[in-house]
Amino acid sequence: MYSTIMMKKPSINKPLEGSNNKQPKPFLIHIKMTTVNSLLSENPVVVFSKTTCCISHSIIALIRKFGANPVIYELDELPNGNRIERELLELGCNPSVPAVFIGKKLVGGANELITLNLESKLKSLLINANAIWM
Incomplete structure (x- = not known):
């Protein structure tokens, strides 16, 4: 599975107004995301972490709290x-x-999860994903 993202090449020297120089054309980047997508296929909540990351451990504990x-x-x-x-x-x-x-x-990282929790939105996301039942 490929995702296609449209991006513009960064331009250091922007053309002067009224000049005939054209802005750079967008180019395509094809990103192969087969590994991540396959790991998401059967599970309502997936966390990618590292054993040495204390923030990851805190986010996992937050999710388990629900x-x-x-x-x-x-x-x-x-x-x-x-x-x-x-x-x-x-x-x-x-x-x-x-x-x-x-x-x-993708919900995001620690900042996004903490914000969702503070806004009382994390629980409803988990319910809608069938990760928890009420």
């Missing part, structure tokens, strides 16, 4: 962990861990 049982992939223990980490960075996870997917959708 009664959800996330599937956790410790990138530093997986043989293809570096490849998965690159895919997460390409998806916009910066830093790459923790990266939380709920209902096969």
Whole structure:
């Protein structure tokens, strides 16, 4: 499976107004995301983590507080962990861990999860993904 992202090449020297110089044309980047997508296929909550990341451990504890049982992939223990980490960075996870997917959708990292929790939105996301039942 490929994702296609439209981007514009950065331009250091912008053309002067009234000049005949044209803006750069968009180019396509094809990103192969088969590894991450395959790991998301059967699980309502997936967390990509590293064993040495204390923030990841806190986010996992937050998710478990609601009664959800996330599937956790410790990138530093997986043989293809570096490849998965690159895919997460390409998806916009910066830093790459923790990266939380709920209902096969990237929710984000620690900042996003904490914000959702403070806004009382995290529980409803977990319910809608069938990660918890009420």
